[in-house]
Amino acid sequence: MSGYALRQAIRDVLGHFWSESFGQIYPTLADLSADGLVELTRANGDSKPRFAITARGLEHLRARLSEPPQSARPRNGTLLRLFFGRRLGIDGCRDLLEQARNQAVEQLAGFDAIRREIEAEEPTDDHPYFLLTVSAGEHAARAAQAWAEESLLVLDRIESGS
Amino acid sequence: MSGYALRQAIRDVLGHFWSESFGQIYPTLADLSADGLVELTRANGDSKPRFAITARGLEHLRARLSEPPQSARPRNGTLLRLFFGRRLGIDGCRDLLEQARNQAVEQLAGFDAIRREIEAEEPTDDHPYFLLTVSAGEHAARAAQAWAEESLLVLDRIESGS
DNA sequence: AGGTACATGTAAGTAGTTACATGATTAC
DNA sequence: GTAATCATGTAACTACTTACATGTACCT
16 A cells, blocks of 8 residues: 555554554655565556565564564543642533543444444454454443543532532 | 652652653753742751742642643554454464453552552542542553453464364 | 645654763661 | 662653645546
């Protein structure tokens, strides 16, 4: 695919756990091409550029996938604000939690659509792995929804005097 | 508290949803001090420096807490590797999932300790908010554990031929 | 013909960590 | 007295995003 199409695929398919910008994609694609890990095979009268991974690229990919994943530094703005909830005020907290709940519900609907899309396709050996990542999103979103709803009830109890 | 103590508090208390490095803390503390939002009040023969938030600092904090939280770009190395699970190989996937499960279990033990610590303290108006963030961690960790364990079973089914 | 989507690339800026340098205080 | 901890600060570096610049292909 093209770098442009690659970015769309990353956004649409890996969107809930990964992201890349053009500023990352194009230089990286150029480096990979220079190292012979991908090839630009623009066929005959083809209007669209087609990068494809090479045999050496596949080897390299396997090696990179085997590297231990490094966890990103945690940075959750919602939880930081709730931690200082007394300073923020109870209405601000309620807004944050309602937003968190709504976001979780939307995500669940999105995952449901992705899951049905995958299951409607001709099954391949990759599908079980794709579904693993969807399942991770579903578990996380359900947990987020449950937490937000419980927490809204806790706020009610705080407000009605404890 | 001192910048040094602040960093320890961030690591120990907010560790599961926030982090700051010295390279962030000291310049920021200097800026806040210059703007009169914090004050260094080193009492008489006190060996330890004590930064404290000022009245204007509290106002500023409230304003900053009211800003909408911006979500960081997603970057989950474990899910990225599992997405390409067929390339990584089933044993590599198993390692990733076992690590994810163990990490979740450890986190749950940590949250349990924090919760008991908070509940043992003299209750303050802040405690319900602290517990909200602990609860978020517990929900997320329980979801991660359940997902990892389900997924390990899925791997078994993949391996035993589908 | 003109707008939208496709396509690439880069410079400037943002946000942060890591590593280093330095010294004071406390514990044993 | 010496090792560990407390304490501050900064320069170099990493890893990205945003915004801009530029052009092509496709649809109506």
